[in-house]
Amino acid sequence: MAPFVALLFAIAVCPLALPHWWESNRNKLWVALGLGFPVLVVYLAREPGALVRTAEDYVSFILLLASLFVISGGIRLRGDLVATPLTNTAFLGLGAMLASVIGTTGASMLLIRPLIQTNQERRRVTHTVIFFIFLVSNIGGMLTPLGDPPLFLGYLEGVPFTWTFRLWKPWAVMIGILLLTYFVWDSTQYAREGLSALQRDRTQTEPLRLQGGLNIVWLGLVVGAVALLHAPLREVALVGLAGLSLWRTPRATRLANRFTFGPIIEVAVVFLGIFLTMIPALEILRRRGDELGVREPWQFFWTAGTLSSFLDNAPTYMTFLALGQGLRLPDEVVGVPHVILAAISVGAVAMGANTYIGNAPNFMVKSIADEAGIKMPSFFGYMRYSALILLPLFVLVTLLFFR
Numbered sequence: 001m002a003p004f005v006a007l008l009f010a011i012a013v014c015p016l017a018l019p020h021w022w023e024s025n026r027n028k029l030w031v032a033l034g035l036g037f038p039v040l041v042v043y044l045a046r047e048p049g050a051l052v053r054t055a056e057d058y059v060s061f062i063l064l065l066a067s068l069f070v071i072s073g074g075i076r077l078r079g080d081l082v083a084t085p086l087t088n089t090a091f092l093g094l095g096a097m098l099a100s101v102i103g104t105t106g107a108s109m110l111l112i113r114p115l116i117q118t119n120q121e122r123r124r125v126t127h128t129v130i131f132f133i134f135l136v137s138n139i140g141g142m143l144t145p146l147g148d149p150p151l152f153l154g155y156l157e158g159v160p161f162t163w164t165f166r167l168w169k170p171w172a173v174m175i176g177i178l179l180l181t182y183f184v185w186d187s188t189q190y191a192r193e194g195l196s197a198l199q200r201d202r203t204q205t206e207p208l209r210l211q212g213g214l215n216i217v218w219l220g221l222v223v224g225a226v227a228l229l230h231a232p233l234r235e236v237a238l239v240g241l242a243g244l245s246l247w248r249t250p251r252a253t254r255l256a257n258r259f260t261f262g263p264i265i266e267v268a269v270v271f272l273g274i275f276l277t278m279i280p281a282l283e284i285l286r287r288r289g290d291e292l293g294v295r296e297p298w299q300f301f302w303t304a305g306t307l308s309s310f311l312d313n314a315p316t317y318m319t320f321l322a323l324g325q326g327l328r329l330p331d332e333v334v335g336v337p338h339v340i341l342a343a344i345s346v347g348a349v350a351m352g353a354n355t356y357i358g359n360a361p362n363f364m365v366k367s368i369a370d371e372a373g374i375k376m377p378s379f380f381g382y383m384r385y386s387a388l389i390l391l392p393l394f395v396l397v398t399l400l401f402f403r
Contacts, residue, residue, distance in 0.1 A: 001284065003035040004277040004315075010035075011270065012310050012357060016379065025265050032273025039276050050279055057156045058275040060231055062268050064152055065103070067222055067238040072106030073259040074215040074249035079208030083119045085186040088128055089179055091115050092135045096175050099140030100147040102219055108137045108361040109257070114208070116372045121200040124189040126376060129369045130385050131182045135175065137361035138353035142171045142346065146226060148359070150308075150317030150348045157321065158334045159341070161227045166338065170346050170397050177393055212253045218245050267360065274315050285322035294320075295327060297402040301343040305351030305394065309358045317348040343402045351394065354386045355379070 010031055014022040021027055043051050081087050091111065098107040112132060119125045141147025144164055145155035151164055218241045225237040294303055304320040321344055325335035332338045352358035356366055356379055366376050377385065 001281050003039055004281040007032070007035045007273050007277050008315065015357060015363070025262070025269050028266060029269045029272075032269055032276075036273045036276030039279055043279060050283075054275050054279055056231065057153070058271065060156055060235055061149070061152060061275075062271065063235050063238045064146070064222075064226065065105075065149065065267055066264050067242040068103045068106050068146065068219075069264045070242040071215045071218045071222065071245040072102050072110055073257055074212040074245045074253055075110055076211040076253050076257050077110060077114045077208060078211065079114055079118070079206050081118045081208065082202055082205055083122050085183050085190050087118065088115070088186055089183045091118070092131060092182060093175070093179055095132065095136030096140030096179075099136050100143035101223065103146055104137050104141040104148055104359060105263075105361045105364070107140065108132075108365050111136060112365050112368050116369065116374065120372075121204060122190075122193055124193065125374055127182075127185055127189065127385075129365060129374060129376065130382065131178065131185075133362050133365050134353045134386075134390065135178055135182075137365055138359050139171070139174050139178070139350045142167050142349045144223075146223060148349045148352075149314040151345060153314055153318055154321065154334070154341070154345065155226075157318075160333070163333060163341075164345065167342060167346060170342075170350075170401050173397065173400065174350060174393055177396075178389070181389065211256075212249050214248055215245050218242075263360075263364070271314070278315050278318060282318060282322040285319060286326045288326060290327050292323065294323060295329075297339045297343040298398050300324065300340055301347040301398060301402045302394075303347075304344045305347030305354075308348045308351050309354035313348040313352045313359060317344060320344045320348075339402070346397065346401075350397075351390075353390060354383065356382055 014031075040051070091114075095107050095111045098110070101107075102110070112129075115128065115132060116125075119128060138148075142151070142164065145152040145159070145161060147164075151159075155161060221241055222238060225234050225241070229237055294300060300320055300323075304316055307316045307319075321334070321336070321341070324340045324344065327336075329340065330337050333341055353362070356362045366382075369376050376382070
């Protein structure tokens with residue numbers, strides 16, 4: 001277990017303690033390989049089949065993320081609308097729905113810049129970016145395996161593609177309450193804006209324009225490939241669609257989006273270490289998970305969610321899925337009851353919004369907002385927002401669905 005725990009610790013601590021050193025994907029690769037090497041040696045000698053299965057899952061996982069990343073990076077939405085509370089709420093609602101289709105990362109990168117541009121004349125916009133992280137970068141991506149990495153890992157483990165549609169009730173409750181809360185909050189902030197700022201906002205407008213629209217077709221085909229095809233045809237299709245996007249999208253569109261392969265390389269490097277080191281951890285949990293005392297849906301929801309707030313939510317999801325399978329409860333889906341899998345899924349996806357490090361898009365959005373001159377809260381300052389807004393919401397979700 002030590003390499004797995006050490007890697008999760010590094011993922012959580014290094015961005016804060018060693019930010020410049022951790023920025024290098026080469027350094028991440030050395031950490032991933034160094035911690036994964038002992039596991040690789042043991043399993044090559046004792047159970048090479050487990051390494052083969054893990055490698056297959058890793059390749060499928062990375063190719064899906066890469067295809068979504070490449071294709072969504074070819075879509076550019078430009079414009080400057082009047083930044084009323086209704087406009088901003090519609091932006092957030094659209095992003096929450098798109099997150100389940102093109103992933104939380106894709107939806108975040110597509111919409112955060114036009115949202116900031118729309119609000120550039122206003123002074124009070126920090127809360128808008130924070131709610132964007134809540135809704136678009138996390139909770140919105142709950143309805144399909146494409147939405148968030150842990151759900152796709154569940155799909156690779158045998159969870160049916162359409163199973164995540166079962167999560168629409170907690171999704172709708174959280175999205176609805178957060179959008180209503182945001183609308184009221186933004187209405188009060190809008191009323192406090194100066195008259196000159198509001199006048200500039202009304203006069204300096206630009207209609208929304210979509211560039212790279214052909215990529216929407218490729219995204220639709222990605223959804224179809226994941227839902228209908230199996231390995232290796234699925235992976236061949238994903239690579240082909242990403243290649244078509246790179247070929248057919250004008251270079252100027254990607255340059256305007258500041259598209260680079262750096263973020264997806266970072267994901268590939270970090271998850272190489274995660275997939276390797278979690279092999280023995282998952283095996284132990286499947287065999288001895290009933291000794292930990294976590295058995296009820298609400299316990300899975302809060303424990304999986306709390307760890308997802310500070311560690312990567314994909315390995316957290318896999319850890320608690322293995323724990324649930326080790327309890328030998330009724331086998332309704334991949335070895336666990338439906339309510340247990342739902343608790344793990346909702347906790348891992350939704351509570352990634354509790355901190356900047358809970359999900360990869362969170363820090364990306366913060367960085368873009370900082371570059372735009374928006375004063376974003378510190379790590380713990382952000383947690384004050386999440387404690388005030390999200391924790392009561394999660395208590396309500398527990399009472400409604402996982403009690």
